[in-house]
Amino acid sequence: MVGAMRGFSRTGGPSTPAPVGLAAAANGASTLLDVMRGLSGCVIETVERGKTIFFPGDPAERVYLLRRGAVRLSRVYESGEEITVALLRENSLFGVLSLLTGQRSDRFYHAVAFTRVELVAAPAGSVRRAIEQDSSVGLLLLQGLSSRILQTETMIETLTHRDMSSRLVSFLLVLCRDFGVPGNEGITIDLRLSHQAIAEAIGSTRVTITRLLGDLRQAGLVQIDRKKITVFDPVALAKRFS
Amino acid sequence: MVGAMRGFSRTGGPSTPAPVGLAAAANGASTLLDVMRGLSGCVIETVERGKTIFFPGDPAERVYLLRRGAVRLSRVYESGEEITVALLRENSLFGVLSLLTGQRSDRFYHAVAFTRVELVAAPAGSVRRAIEQDSSVGLLLLQGLSSRILQTETMIETLTHRDMSSRLVSFLLVLCRDFGVPGNEGITIDLRLSHQAIAEAIGSTRVTITRLLGDLRQAGLVQIDRKKITVFDPVALAKRFS
DNA sequence: GCGCTGTGTCCGGCTGGCTGCTGATTCTAG
DNA sequence: CTAGAATCAGCAGCCAGCCGGACACAGCGC
Numbered sequence: 001m002v003g004a005m006r007g008f009s010r011t012g013g014p015s016t017p018a019p020v021g022l023a024a025a026a027n028g029a030s031t032l033l034d035v036m037r038g039l040s041g042c043v044i045e046t047v048e049r050g051k052t053i054f055f056p057g058d059p060a061e062r063v064y065l066l067r068r069g070a071v072r073l074s075r076v077y078e079s080g081e082e083i084t085v086a087l088l089r090e091n092s093l094f095g096v097l098s099l100l101t102g103q104r105s106d107r108f109y110h111a112v113a114f115t116r117v118e119l120v121a122a123p124a125g126s127v128r129r130a131i132e133q134d135s136s137v138g139l140l141l142l143q144g145l146s147s148r149i150l151q152t153e154t155m156i157e158t159l160t161h162r163d164m165s166s167r168l169v170s171f172l173l174v175l176c177r178d179f180g181v182p183g184n185e186g187i188t189i190d191l192r193l194s195h196q197a198i199a200e201a202i203g204s205t206r207v208t209i210t211r212l213l214g215d216l217r218q219a220g221l222v223q224i225d226r227k228k229i230t231v232f233d234p235v236a237l238a239k240r241f242s
Numbered sequence: 243m244v245g246a247m248r249g250f251s252r253t254g255g256p257s258t259p260a261p262v263g264l265a266a267a268a269n270g271a272s273t274l275l276d277v278m279r280g281l282s283g284c285v286i287e288t289v290e291r292g293k294t295i296f297f298p299g300d301p302a303e304r305v306y307l308l309r310r311g312a313v314r315l316s317r318v319y320e321s322g323e324e325i326t327v328a329l330l331r332e333n334s335l336f337g338v339l340s341l342l343t344g345q346r347s348d349r350f351y352h353a354v355a356f357t358r359v360e361l362v363a364a365p366a367g368s369v370r371r372a373i374e375q376d377s378s379v380g381l382l383l384l385q386g387l388s389s390r391i392l393q394t395e396t397m398i399e400t401l402t403h404r405d406m407s408s409r410l411v412s413f414l415l416v417l418c419r420d421f422g423v424p425g426n427e428g429i430t431i432d433l434r435l436s437h438q439a440i441a442e443a444i445g446s447t448r449v450t451i452t453r454l455l456g457d458l459r460q461a462g463l464v465q466i467d468r469k470k471i472t473v474f475d476p477v478a479l480a481k482r483f484s
Numbered sequence: 485g486c487g488c489t490g491t492g493t494c495c496g497g498c499t500g501g502c503t504g505c506t507g508a509t510t511c512t513a514g
Numbered sequence: 515c516t517a518g519a520a521t522c523a524g525c526a527g528c529c530a531g532c533c534g535g536a537c538a539c540a541g542c543g544c
Contacts, residue, residue: 075399083402085395096388109395131380138373138380145387146338152394153327153351157317159401160325160445162501164532194490203402208532210492226541227490404533406500436522450500452524468509469522 032091032140036065039122039130046118053111053119060098060107062121065144066090069117070179070191073109074200084201085109086152087191089178093144098124115191151178159203161241167202168212169240172222176231186223186232193227216240274333274382278307281364281372288360295353295361302340302347304363307386308332311359312421312433315351316442326443327351328394329433331420335386340366357433393420401445403483409444410454411482414464418473428465428474435469458482 036042044067047053053064056076066088073086073094088094097105131138154177158170172189180187195209213229216222221237223230231237278284286309289295295306298318308330315328315336330336339347373380396419400412414431422429437451455471458464463479465472473479 073395083399085398096384096391099388100385100392128381131384132377135374135377135380138377138384139370142338142373142380142383142387143342145384145391146341149338149387149391149394150342152391152398153315156327156394156397156401157325159398160443162445162447196490201402203404205404205533206490207493207534210490211532214492437524438522447501448522449502449524452522453500456524 030136030140032065032093032144033067033120035130035137035140036120036122039126041126042120042122044118044120046116047113049113049116051113053113053117054095054107054109056106056108056110058107060095060105060124062095062123063093063098063127064095064111065120065122066092066094067118067120069119070114071117071119072112072114072197074112075108076110082110082200083203084197086155087114087175087178087201089151091144092148092151093141094148095121096145099127164202164204164208165212165215166241167204168198168209168216169237171198171202172229172231173234173238175229176234180231183230186230187234188228188230190228193229272378272382274307274335274386275309275362277372277379277382278362278364281368283368284362284364286360286362288358289355291355291358293355295355295359296337296349296351298348298350298352300349302337302349302366304337304365305335305340305369306337306353307362307364308334308336309360309362311361312356313359313361314354314356314439316354317350318352324352324442325445326439328397329356329417329420329443331393333386334390334393335383336390337363338387341369406444406446406450407454407457408483409446410440410451410458411479413440413444414471414473415476415480417471418476422473425472428472429476430470430472432470435471 037044053071054060068090070090071088071092071094072084073088074082074084076082086094094111095107097107127137127141131141154174158167158174161167161170175189175191175193176187179190181190182188195213196206198204198213199206199209213222213224216237217224219240221232221240223232279286295313296302310332312332313330313334313336314326315330316324316326318324328336336353337349339349369379369383373383396416400409400416403409403412417431417433417435418429421432423432424430437455438448440446440455441448441451455464455466458479459466461482463474463482465474
């Protein structure tokens, strides 16, 4: 399994062969992206929709920053069932497992490009060194992780709703927050979502999602055009909680 | 609401009035606890079981490290319903919201001491400064947050199980990992858990939990003595997934 | 053209939520 | 230490919501 086709196209190291993580240090207002790009051993990758970024069981040696697109983190069970643990939006950090204990560890999630994706990957050791050499790096990473935690906790909130209707509504609102682009008639979720994908994210089944989405559409709350969902009025939708 | 009884007992600042976050810096092998204790403005608190640490709406200005005990992070709805977003174990970092954007923000969770709790609280600004002055601080905090993320994601996995039986089993295993103390006849979860509390954590109802726990007990998989659950054999329990 | 993936719909069956009640246990205040 | 209050646990019955499986069809890519 390890080493199977990855569908990557590497565009070499950092655009400028920066001196180990000091480039970004100079000004304090630099972004996470700048920092990551400046790391030694950093690689900028483009991954096509549906291709794997890492498999469960792969060694965890790099930290990723999602620069563009969406990534799905999922758990695969022996039964073949697959559940989505997180749908990462732009500027999310992932693969942080590698930052933990010095001892070598393996991925247990499956990371797949949910859309065409651009990401920056840096070796964990390199990240550690950069932090030691430049304190502002640590702060930026910390903020990145903090916002990941908040996102994840919102998702937990979504999942503890008892009835599927509330769960779906709550999930749609999360998606609006993370992937929504405002249009003239509401917020459009910029992802091509199949009912199956939604079901895997909120712990339901395809059929149920079809039914509930149909209800929402008939109620005039959402619109679906070629797998893209538009929420007309998030506030009105939020009232749909049981 | 803000400023209501908190049930705190503050034991002054850092035991030694350390120079702004440099104390812990000296040796690289220091712990998160050492770091936090060394921060300027840091406060060590003891909170009794059931007392609130922060309310939703309180200003988010401090970062907490849970030194001893368990903390429940929950969301309170207008309906009066309350769901548990996280059950934090020892050495968990929380209140990280305050690290984010420089602009002032407010808590949206309710943090309650689930057991008698000892915690270290430091102002966000102080944490930021410490990171800038001592790079090793950033790394430690990062590792703390990383492990929080992994915990949270495990919880998401638990919550996406469709049938309540699997969900409960999965949750019990999480609790064993986080709060389990090995005994001569299995692993005992060192928390006094009411059925209601479990229900609020896994999105179910009190009655269902009662029934399912009864089933597990009758199957000889767990034992419950005065609200403390003992799992005889986690491996056997894990086979209980649908 | 064909196959694949995704959507829409129907139905039977059962899980699990809801309500109401009772006895047990724990907490608190006097 | 005890009495009363509050929380907790267990049980039963009812019913809706959701799952599982199955099938037809639409759209799209190859």
